[in-house]
Amino acid sequence: MFYGPRPVPAPHRRGGSPRTLTLALVLTGLLLSGCGMTDNDGNDSPGGTADDSQEARTGLPDAGTATTDDAVAAVKKVSSEIYRFAGVPGKASEPGPGVxxxxxxxxxxxxxVYHPWNFAPSKPEDLDVAMENLKKRLDTGDWVTKKLYHDNSPNKALNLIADNDAKKVSVWIVQYSKDAKPSLGINVTSGCYQVPEGETVDHF
Structure with missing residues (x-):
C-alpha cells in the first residue's frame, strides 16, 4: 500500500547538516515485488510519513551487490534521467539521496536507496507539459507505467508510478497543480542492495 505524499522536511543530505527546505514528496513506502516493482490499489490518500513507509516496506527485489556510493550514484543517475524526461525548463530541489x-x-x-525531490517548471503553465512528457517517456524502453490515477486529496492530484526492472528502480510522481508554486513531487526508490563482502552499509 502507498502512503500519499505532502511537503515534509527534507532528508539529511550526506556530508552536510539537515536542511529546512521542504519537498513535495518524501520516501513513502513504494512496495516493490520481484516481477513488477510496484503494487497499489489506487485508493490510498495522502498523509503518510517516512516512518510509515518503513513499516509498510516489504518484498523489495534484489538489486544485486554494490557499495553504498555506487548505489547512490545509480539512483541519482535515474533522477537526472527523469529530470530530462520532463522536457521543460525548471528547477529541481537540492537534497540528495538517502539510505x-x-x-x-x-x-x-x-x-x-531513496531520492525524494521536486521539480518546479520555470513557467507554471509548463507543469501539464512536463507531466505529459513523463507519461510518455516512463512507458518506453525499460520503463513500464504501473499506475496512473488521481488520489483522494482535496485537489485530486494526478499520480504516476513507473518501474524499471532492468535498473531495479521505481519512481512515483505526484502533480501538485493547485499549489501556490505548481510542481511535481518525485521519489525514486531502488531495490534491495547487498554490500560487497567485508564492507558495511553507510547509512545517511
Missing amino acids: KECAGKDPDTYFT
Whole structure:
C-alpha cells in the first residue's frame, strides 16, 4: 500500500547538516515485488510519513551487490534521467539521496536507496507539459507505467508510478497543480542492495 505524499522536511543530505527546505514528496513506502516493482490499489490518500513507509516496506527485489556510493550514484543517475524526461525548463530541489535498511534483513549488509525531490517548471503553465512528457517517456524502453490515477486529496492530484526492472528502480510522481508554486513531487526508490563482502552499509 502507498502512503500519499505532502511537503515534509527534507532528508539529511550526506556530508552536510539537515536542511529546512521542504519537498513535495518524501520516501513513502513504494512496495516493490520481484516481477513488477510496484503494487497499489489506487485508493490510498495522502498523509503518510517516512516512518510509515518503513513499516509498510516489504518484498523489495534484489538489486544485486554494490557499495553504498555506487548505489547512490545509480539512483541519482535515474533522477537526472527523469529530470530530462520532463522536457521543460525548471528547477529541481537540492537534497540528495538517502539510505534505508531493507525490512527483515541485516541493516549492516542490506540497504535501499531513496531520492525524494521536486521539480518546479520555470513557467507554471509548463507543469501539464512536463507531466505529459513523463507519461510518455516512463512507458518506453525499460520503463513500464504501473499506475496512473488521481488520489483522494482535496485537489485530486494526478499520480504516476513507473518501474524499471532492468535498473531495479521505481519512481512515483505526484502533480501538485493547485499549489501556490505548481510542481511535481518525485521519489525514486531502488531495490534491495547487498554490500560487497567485508564492507558495511553507510547509512545517511
